[in-house]
Amino acid sequence: MSQITIVDLAETLGLSKSTVSRAFRDSSDISPKTKERILAKAEELGFSPNLYASSLRGNRSQTIAIIIPEFGNKFFSQAIKGIELIARSKKYHTLIYVTDNSVQNEASIVRSLVNGRVDGVLISASGEGKDHSHLQTLVDHDVPIVFFDRSYDDFHGHFVTGNDFESSRLATQHLVDNGCKNIAYLVINRKVSIGKIRMDGYRKALEDNGILFQEKLILDTENDEVKNRAAIRNLIQQHKPDGIFASVERLAISTIRVAQQEGVQIPENLKLICFSCLDIADLLSPSLSVVKQPAFAMGKEAANFLFRILDKPTELRQQETTLLQSSLIFQDSSRKL
Amino acid sequence: MSQITIVDLAETLGLSKSTVSRAFRDSSDISPKTKERILAKAEELGFSPNLYASSLRGNRSQTIAIIIPEFGNKFFSQAIKGIELIARSKKYHTLIYVTDNSVQNEASIVRSLVNGRVDGVLISASGEGKDHSHLQTLVDHDVPIVFFDRSYDDFHGHFVTGNDFESSRLATQHLVDNGCKNIAYLVINRKVSIGKIRMDGYRKALEDNGILFQEKLILDTENDEVKNRAAIRNLIQQHKPDGIFASVERLAISTIRVAQQEGVQIPENLKLICFSCLDIADLLSPSLSVVKQPAFAMGKEAANFLFRILDKPTELRQQETTLLQSSLIFQDSSRKL
DNA sequence: ATGAAAGCGCTAACAG
DNA sequence: CTGTTAGCGCTTTCAT
Numbered sequence: 001m002s003q004i005t006i007v008d009l010a011e012t013l014g015l016s017k018s019t020v021s022r023a024f025r026d027s028s029d030i031s032p033k034t035k036e037r038i039l040a041k042a043e044e045l046g047f048s049p050n051l052y053a054s055s056l057r058g059n060r061s062q063t064i065a066i067i068i069p070e071f072g073n074k075f076f077s078q079a080i081k082g083i084e085l086i087a088r089s090k091k092y093h094t095l096i097y098v099t100d101n102s103v104q105n106e107a108s109i110v111r112s113l114v115n116g117r118v119d120g121v122l123i124s125a126s127g128e129g130k131d132h133s134h135l136q137t138l139v140d141h142d143v144p145i146v147f148f149d150r151s152y153d154d155f156h157g158h159f160v161t162g163n164d165f166e167s168s169r170l171a172t173q174h175l176v177d178n179g180c181k182n183i184a185y186l187v188i189n190r191k192v193s194i195g196k197i198r199m200d201g202y203r204k205a206l207e208d209n210g211i212l213f214q215e216k217l218i219l220d221t222e223n224d225e226v227k228n229r230a231a232i233r234n235l236i237q238q239h240k241p242d243g244i245f246a247s248v249e250r251l252a253i254s255t256i257r258v259a260q261q262e263g264v265q266i267p268e269n270l271k272l273i274c275f276s277c278l279d280i281a282d283l284l285s286p287s288l289s290v291v292k293q294p295a296f297a298m299g300k301e302a303a304n305f306l307f308r309i310l311d312k313p314t315e316l317r318q319q320e321t322t323l324l325q326s327s328l329i330f331q332d333s334s335r336k337l
Numbered sequence: 338m339s340q341i342t343i344v345d346l347a348e349t350l351g352l353s354k355s356t357v358s359r360a361f362r363d364s365s366d367i368s369p370k371t372k373e374r375i376l377a378k379a380e381e382l383g384f385s386p387n388l389y390a391s392s393l394r395g396n397r398s399q400t401i402a403i404i405i406p407e408f409g410n411k412f413f414s415q416a417i418k419g420i421e422l423i424a425r426s427k428k429y430h431t432l433i434y435v436t437d438n439s440v441q442n443e444a445s446i447v448r449s450l451v452n453g454r455v456d457g458v459l460i461s462a463s464g465e466g467k468d469h470s471h472l473q474t475l476v477d478h479d480v481p482i483v484f485f486d487r488s489y490d491d492f493h494g495h496f497v498t499g500n501d502f503e504s505s506r507l508a509t510q511h512l513v514d515n516g517c518k519n520i521a522y523l524v525i526n527r528k529v530s531i532g533k534i535r536m537d538g539y540r541k542a543l544e545d546n547g548i549l550f551q552e553k554l555i556l557d558t559e560n561d562e563v564k565n566r567a568a569i570r571n572l573i574q575q576h577k578p579d580g581i582f583a584s585v586e587r588l589a590i591s592t593i594r595v596a597q598q599e600g601v602q603i604p605e606n607l608k609l610i611c612f613s614c615l616d617i618a619d620l621l622s623p624s625l626s627v628v629k630q631p632a633f634a635m636g637k638e639a640a641n642f643l644f645r646i647l648d649k650p651t652e653l654r655q656q657e658t659t660l661l662q663s664s665l666i667f668q669d670s671s672r673k674l
Numbered sequence: 675a676t677g678a679a680a681g682c683g684c685t686a687a688c689a690g
Numbered sequence: 691c692t693g694t695t696a697g698c699g700c701t702t703t704c705a706t
Contacts, residue, residue, distance in 0.1 A: 053699035056389040096433040115385040285622030390683035
C-alpha cells in the first residue's frame with residue numbers, strides 16, 4: 001500500500017485539502033459534522049497525516065529524548081518507564097540513547113538532536129569533562145533540557161533528583177550508629193554531581209560524629225568492573241574499613257563479591273549500605289541495606305517538568321532543582337551485632 | 338538562534354543549495370574540496386540539515402521503534418542496550434515504548450507509527466489477543482517488523498529468540514534428576530509463544546521420564562503481582578509440588594517470597610529454577626538456578642536482522658526464526674540434598 | 675465553514 | 691562537478 005495523502009482523502013470526500021487538514025488539528029473553524037465524516041473516512045482508509053510534512057510546517061516533532069549513561073540497574077529502567085508513561089499520555093514519542101558513561105558519546109548524541117528531531121531532552125549526565133558545549137548548542141537551538149539524577153555542576157539547568165545529601169548523611173550516620181568507625185566511601189566519579197553530593201553527606205555525618213575524614217578511605221572508581229573489584233580488594237586489605245557506603249549499586253555488588261572471595265564477613269567484619277533500586281535487596285545474602293530512590297516518580301517528575309516548559313516556552317524559568325525523598329531501608333548488611 | 342537553512346549556507350558560500358545539499362549526502366557528484374568547505378562552514382555556523390525536510394523528500398526517517406511489554410527485569414534493559422548500540426552505529430535513532438503487557442496499548446502505539454515515523458519495528462509481543470490487525474497495518478505500510486523473545490503464533494514474521502524449548506526441557510530434566518517428581522510450571526501467559534514453547538519443553542521432559550503431565554500443576558498467571566502470589570500460595574498448599582519451573586523471573590521471585598512466608602524451604606522442600614537474566618542470581622539466598630538468555634546478543638541480533646531487511650527491501654525474505662543459545666546455570670535453589 | 679494558494683527546507687532529476 | 695527546477699504532504703493566511 002502506497003502512502004495515501006490528505007489530497008486523496010479530500011478528493012474522495014469532495015472537499016478541499018485545507019478542510020481535511022483542519023479535521024486533524026484541534027481546529028476551530030470546522031463543522032463537527034464534516035470533521036466526523038473526515039475522521040471516519042480516514043479510519044476506514046487507514047490514513048494518518050504524514051508526520052514529516054506537518055513537522056516541517058509546524059516545527060514541532062512531538063518527540064523527546066532520554067539520554068542515560070548506563071543501563072545496568074533498575075534505577076534507569078524505572079525512570080525510563082516513568083518518562084515514557086508521561087510522554088505517551090501527552091502524545092509524545094520517546095527516543096532513547098545510552099552513552100555507556102562516555103561524555104564523547106553524549107556529545108555526539110546531543111549533536112544529532114539539534115536539527116529539530118526533538119522538542120526537549122531529559123538527560124542523566126555521563127562522567128566528567130568540562131566541555132559542555134554540546135549542551136549549550138541545544139540551549140541555543142531552544143531545546144529545553146531537564147537533568148535527572150545526575151547533572152553537571154558547571155552547567156546550569158533544571159534538575160530533578162533525590163535528596164542525596166541528606167540520605168547519604170543518614171546512611172553514614174546509620175553505619176556509625178551500628179558501630180563503624182572506619183567508613184569507606186565508594187564513589188562512581190567524584191567529578192559528577194551525584195558522586196560529590198553523596199560524598200558531602202558522608203563527610204557531614206563523619207564530622208557530626210567527630211570522625212576524621214580520610215582521603216585514603218575514598219575510592220574513586222572507573223567504568224570497568226574488573227578494575228573496580230581489584231581496587232576494592234586493595235582498599236579492604238590495606239585500610240581494613242569496618243563500613244562501606246557505596247554511591248551506586250554496582251559498587252556494592254562488587255564489594256559483596258570481593259568480600260566473599262577474601263573471606264570478609266558482612267556484616268560481622270564489614271557493614272555495607274548503598275544507593276540502589278533493587279527490589280530484591282531483601283533476598284540477597286545478606287539482605288542489603290539500601291537508600292532507595294523513587295526512580296519511577298523521578299522519571300515522571302522530570303518528564304512533567306519538561307512538558308511544563310514545553311507548554312509555556314515564554315515563561316523563562318529560573319534554573320530549578322526538584323528534590324524527591326528517597327527511603328532508607330536498613331537490613332542485614334549493616335546490622336549491629 | 339533561529340533555524341539556519343541550506344539556502345543561507347549556500348548564499349554565504351556563493352554556491353547553490355543543491356551543491357550544499359550534496360555535501361551532506363554521501364553524494365558522489367561533488368568535489369572533495371567544496372564538500373570540505375561546506376562542511377567546515379556548517380560546523381562554524383552550527384548548521385545541520387533539517388530532519389523533517391529531508392525525511393519528507395526522502396521518505397526515510399532513520400528511526401526504528403522498540404516496543405516491549407514490560408521493564409521489570411534485566412532481560413529487556415540488556416536487549417534494548419544491544420538494539421540501541423547497533424542502531425546508533427547505523428546512524429539510526431531508537432524510539433522506546435512500553436505496553437505494560439497490554440495488547441490495547443500495543444495496538445495504539447503501533448497505530449501511531451504508521452505515518453512514516455519509523456522505518457522498522459522491533460517488538461516483543463504483549464499478551465494474547467487474536468486481533469493483530471494493528472501489526473498487519475504496519476506490514477501494509479511496508480514497515481518491516483522483527484519480533485524478539487516473544488511473538489504471536491498466528492502472526493507470521495521474523496523472530497529472534499532463545500532456544501526455549503530445549504532450555505526448558507533441560508531445566509525440567511534437571512529438576513527430575515535432582516529428585517523432583519511433582520513439578521509445577523508457572524506460565525506468564527500460555528497464549529503467548531513464550532509461555533507455550535517453554536511449556537512444551539517442560540512437557541517433553543516429563544514425558545521422557547514417564548511422569549504424567551497434570552493440568553493442575555500448571556499455573557497461568559496474570560499481570561498482577563498480588564494475585565500471582567496468592568495463586569502460587571494456593572498451588573503450593575493444594576498440590577505440594579516438589580519442584581517449580583518458572584517461565585519468567587518475576588514468578589520465581591514471587592515463589593521465593595511465598596515460600597518464605599509459608600515456611601517452605603528451598604531447596605529442601607521445593608526446588609526452583611527459572612528463566613532470568615539476573616546477574617546476581619548467585620547472591621540470592623538461596624542462590625537461584627536460572628536459564629539465562631543472551632539478552633544483549635539477542636537485542637543486537639534482532640537489530641541487525643532488521644537492518645538487513647532495511648538495506649535490501651527487495652529481497653522479500655521468508656518468515657525466519659533465529660535461535661540463540663541460552664545457558665543453564667544450576668545453583669542452590671535446585672540442589673539435590 | 676470552506677477553498678485557493680503560498681511555501682516550510684530539502685532532494686533529485688535534468689541540463690549544462 | 692555544479693546549478694536550475696519541480697515538487698514531497700501538509701498548514702495557514704486570506705478570501706469568499
